[in-house]
Amino acid sequence: MAGQSRKWMILVATIWIQAFTGTNFDFSAYSSEMKAVLGVSQVQLNYLATASDLGKAVGWSSGLALMWMPLWAVMFTAAVMGLIGYGAQWLVVTNVIALPYFVVFLLCLLAGCSICWFNTVCFVLCIKNFPSNRPLALALTVSFNGVSAALYNLAVNSLNHSSSAVYLLLNALIPLFTSIVALIPILRQPVVDPVASDLVRRDQLTFLKLNLLAVITGLYLLFLHPSNSLTACLLFAGAIFLLILPLGVPGIIYARDWFKRTIYSSFRLDGSGFILVDAEDLELHKELLSRPNSVTNGLTTDSVNIDGQKNGSDESC
Structure with missing residues (x-):
């Protein structure tokens, strides 16, 4: 019974990873400042935007890495890729270091590859822990990837930073912090056993509730816009609360199993x-x-x- 609650903890961890690793969606927020610092044309800037998606073309490397590395190591490798890719770009935009255009292009490729590695980790976790409901698990986690830009926008506005380069700094640090938080559920993965048909139907009902929560989170981030740093801080705290709320699912499952073991069995x-x-x-x-x-x-x-x-x-x- 403990495995039932732990597998939902893993699903929540994949939701967090997807929500904070869609870092290619906020490129437009700092593109103008990067264009000015590098002194490139609009066409060259468009190539940098494309480079992040081109990095996913080598996403097959994450599958090869899983043949030789544990899942948690692949996740942290992706975090290190993002740390190097976005961190070096932040140093360039803030005029700490100077790099040629081709090197910045490669950094964008590296950052895009890190996103693909994160996606592979999430897909493997969903497929392994929800063999009977894998389409529902995959669809749910991928849906949270689209809220990354809104989350980073609230985070930057709550900091009230004048330079848009802070987006790059957050892109480098937040996925790494999220990987550290998700490490414990990944290391404590339950043993996958055959699931009874009644448990499969109960899981489907739980997925329905989580999908409703995903819709609420999306509408919350879509229609509520901050007018100042204080409002942005409050909205960001509300968004974090909505992302933490799915943790109630394994808590409810554990409480229900405890009730059956101690009260009902008497x-x-x-x-x-x-x-x-x-x-x-x-x-x-x-x-x-x-x-x-x-x-x-x-x-x-x-x-x-x-x-x-x-x-x-x-x-x-």
Whole structure:
């Protein structure tokens, strides 16, 4: 039963990874500043935007890496790729270092490859832990990837930073922090056992609730816009709360299993009624009733003896 709650913890971890690793969606936020620092044309800037998607063309490398590396190592490799790719771009935009255009292009490729590696980790986790409902698990986690740009926008506005280069800094650090948070559920993956049909239907109902929560999260980020840094901070805290809310699913499952083990199992159905008796006392009671000199048999024997004596007295008279 503990495995049931742990597999939902893994699903929540994949939701967090997807929500904070769609870093290629916020390129337009810092593209103008990057264009000015590099001194490139609009066409060259468009090539940099394309490079992030081209990095996914070598995403097959994540599959090869899984043949030789554990899943958590692949996840942290993706985080390091993003740290190097976006971190070096942040240093370039903030004029800390100077790099040629071709090197920046390669950094964009590296950052795009990190996104693909993160996606591979999430897909493997969903397929492994939800073999009976893998389409629902994959669709749910991928849906959270689209909220990354809105989350990063709220994070930057809450910091009230004048330079848009902070997007690059957050793109480098937040996926790494998310990987650290998701490490414990990934290391404690449950053993996958065959799931009964009633549990599959119950999981489908849980997925329906999580999909409704995903819709609420998307609408929240779509229609609520910050007017100042304080409002942005409050909205960002609300978004984090919506992402933490799915943690209630494994908590509810664990509480339900605990109730079945401790409370429900203490009631025993015997015949047509419930007997709230300790198991050892019940066995002792049955043993006493089965003895020949039990109370019931004793009463029956005594009554027979009395009747026999009475009949003997009558005959003697």
